[in-house]
Amino acid sequence: MDAMEQVGARKVTFIDVLRALPKLAPDGLRMARGAVGLVTLKPTNKESIGHIFQRAAAKHPERPFLRFEDTEMSYGQANALVNQYASVYAAHGVGPGKTIAVMAGNRPETLLAALAGVKLGAAVGMINTNQRGDVLDHSVRLLDATVLVAGRDYREALNEVDTPTVLDLDTLADGATSDADPEVCATLPASTTAFYIFTSGTTGLPKASAMSHFRWLKSMSGIGGLGVRLRADDTLYCCLPLYHNNALTVSLSSVLSAGATLAIGRSFSASRFWDDVVRTRSTAFCYIGELCRYLLNQPPRPIEREHQVRVVVGNGLRPEIWAEFTERFGIDRIAEFYGASECNLAFINALNIDRTAGTCPLPFAVVEYDADTGKPLRHGDRLRKVKAGAVGLLLTKVTNRAPFDGYTDADASERKLVRGAFKADDCWFDTGDLVRMQGFKHVAFVDRLGDTFRWKGENVATTEVEGAIAEHPDVEQAVVYGVSVPGTDGKAGMAAVKLRDGTRFDGTVMGAHLANRLPSYAVPLFVRVINEVEQTSTFKSRKVDLRDEGYAAGVTDPMFVFTGGKYVTWYPDYPAEVAGGKIRA
Template identity: 55%
Template sequence: MSDDRVRLRDLLRGVASTLPDFAITQRGLWNLIRFKPDTPLSIGLRYEQLAASTPAQIALRFEDRAWTYAELNAWANRIAHTLAARGVTRGQAVALLFENRAEALACALAVVKLGAIAAMLNPQQRGEVLAHSIGLVDARAIVVGEECRAALESTAHHPQAGSALPFWWDGEGEPPAGYRPLRGEAALAPADNPPQTAQIRLREPCFYIFTSGTTGLPKASRMTHYRWMRSLAGVGQLAVRMHRDDVLYCPLPLYHNNALTVSWSAVLSAGATLALGRKFSASRFWDEIRRYDATAFCYIGELCRYLLNQPARPDDREHRVRLVIGNGLRAELWDRFQQRFGIGRICEFYGASEANLAFVNGFGLARTAGFCPMPFAIVEFDAAHELPRRGADGHLVRVAKGGVGLLITEITERAPFDGYTDKKASEAKLLRDVFKRGDCWFNSGDLVRGQGWGHIQFVDRVGDTFRWKGENVATTEVEGALNHFPGVTEAVVYGVQLPDCDGRAGMAALTLDTAFDGAALARHLSERLPAYAVPLFVRLRRAQETTATFKFRKVELKQQGYDPAQIDEPLYVLRDRARGYEPFDAAAYAEIRRGALRF
């Protein structure tokens, strides 16, 4: 049977599998049709509707506590009235600095109920980076959890530094000098719904979500109520299809859209329960799942790898999880993860904080980032110059069926681009005159493979793909081959510059749980990769550095390259494929620099 027929067969089976949830998908389709940017609707209004219709339903669980929809709505209302009494109004930003806990979600809900914007700061940031993030959003006030005081006070944005901003303290006991007691003042505020909530329209911003800063200082992307509610309909109702008795466990940080938008909107699409984890722990993950009796959880791809790297346990399948939702689950891990832990349905999605469209695997197909019904295209990409390729007519060129190229999505009234707070950064993400004069498309910055029937598979980030020996090397594919080698627990691949060479040579930073066998690794990679894609250098690391959302940090690795003077970890080079990877030292580095050693 041809690949096309197999995909069509699997797609039809996937469509048939949605029939038991037909009523849910019907609501999702209707909501996608009726939600328009000027519709008077918002996150806060959706919450108020649930609090009125199912007041006793558990909305949130955190550690040993639980809140019903009525209780959490009233809690958020008291905070909203408190902030409003001190001058917070519609359209203003309130910066929230918390680790994961229930108070962070209550404050975020309170802010958006006022028509204000919750700027979700990253508590892992310090000093210049955190100060930069705060400065991007022109905050009207800052609410800080007691656990984040040191982070805030590493910047100039705190009371002792003489900042004129109002600072709110969420913690036990009396707040430090210069901070207002949020808990104390909110306890005295009314619990009724703020009148501002009913006036908000979908096009208005609700959150500022910050990029991770893996390639520079963070940018603040705008999230509107429109995009959030479209996630509720398109991801939550059409793809995830949760029921009221479901419990979704979320150990990801609330300043990340996987938690705040995808997970929370999926829960609110059904009036289900969100079980919030303080932080992700691979060793305690399944104990937490059982503790909350979760039926679903959200993930990022590396989270799945960490779970697979844990020793197998007899109770790996002793849970009630029937579906998971997330992004970045690599093809080489998909089947192993699903089979080991007995996961019924994987709702992989593709999207970004600033993107105007999303793809979601709503039909339970294996190894796909999903489907999108809105206009998108996959176009040819010049990796050497990191630009989409234009044809003789000046327009972009679509790749052939099944080919890999740059994903772009058309910007329309129904799929707007909300951009960043920085207008220059926003404009840099746009492509104009793409297929006809005057059109405008969003540049995703990602290379994908078209799978047919509106589905795509993620291949690589544009900045990660490099060119060597006249060929494009996708780091994710090389990492996939490395991760199949016994003993490799984590692999990070990137390109490094060699003297007098076009393009970049491959280098892999590996963490191992066994001794390194350079000859065996070279044989393994040569059997699975084209010659140009086999890394020339290997660096062994005790641990990989990641962002708070488990993305590998490659900036420092690329800067250090293969220079032994900058690296205090073992280095290896592939001089001869028959001998495999051999130790690399300062003498060999000098040979490369003077041109005596070439590849």
């Protein structure tokens, strides 16, 4: 067994590709359309998300577009309501070049409120509903929105921050003057910004990553057309939050590419997941890796094989559970992909080869990197690509066909670019991700670099968490890092904390302190109380040794774990309880 197989990865060979080709025949026409879309779409094209949606509504108005709990809404009904929302927005001064903020939970109206904004040429900022306090205030200010649409469950959180005009999602259609398609929708160039997706960066506060109509439409052709390949009578179930790109871009674009149906789940529940899939008559669903692991941790039930699901799309399905997942639940096809909110391209497992994120037709490079800095490693003036089977830092080439939309912060955008990588005038996007080259231009995701780690499908910025801990009056200094928990995806948060003289660690108070300041996924699961935070000569904390030690048995410092909203003394069974879903913090 070679090194790749030992880590659960695999090589992709010519035989794998050859075996996959005959199975693609039934989807040939759909794949051809997807390929044509990738090749012919240009940023200057007069094409947009709203235009795609309203053409679908005109073509088959009676076909079901959305299912939610016990309700169903047709394409025609949804388009009329979207247009009513758009007329209310327009009355408040919303149009091309403006921004709308949306903070609401998973239900049809939230998605329709977003579609109404993009129909008018506005950019829609989808605020993570876990944000609170200073982080939420930062996000609202960053968007500089003309109006903010809020679900009633989030009005109280918004009362704590300065906001623009707030529109109640439940009464948004009140006062609408028209349900006709806005004329501007058919004139928007694909280069127009459609969405702002919040992503945690290494600066410590969320960044608003721009998603143009062009990049969304490329996803519709590449992931939706080439990869997922839904049919008109398919229903895709999505219980991921609508502010997440897997919902707003991957799920929605896959549905609209086929004129299919989107079933929205209010939230993910491992115990009722298959009940929802069966009840909504879904034939596909969207996942993140942690969702798959939670499903496997559930006791077997007959309903998990009573579904009609034939394809699933998502990212983060770990190689070591790939076969178990497909076999236990009877999933025929895994359209695993690699992408990020800000990344200018995506990989898709179009050939249904196991344990791979697939391939991308556009230029990319997997290069050697500096483990200390997380930056590409230069040999003289140029970078060096890794060999097949090796792990390296993924760079994606920035071109006219694959532009980098960037963030609202121009400096943050520039810091993500690598110039002069292989030629003096080239430009590449630094994903910050480690991938393994598998052969035949296929890659498998390995891990994230730098101060950001990934937990519960979300990127967690260590500086943001360190800042929240440091606000506690008993804390002198804190270092935060991600640690592996066997049986889980990503890295869980761990904090090494130095207390002020004369104080002691109060787990109840600290738990409440962090829960009020951080999204639930960012609250560290482990806390280690240390005597001193070692620093480098440039006054950066030495977190590498702390991260390597983690919560190992050899650590003699006091350690605490987060459960039930508070920190309690470490106990050996805790990691297994996290992996089994018993600890859901």
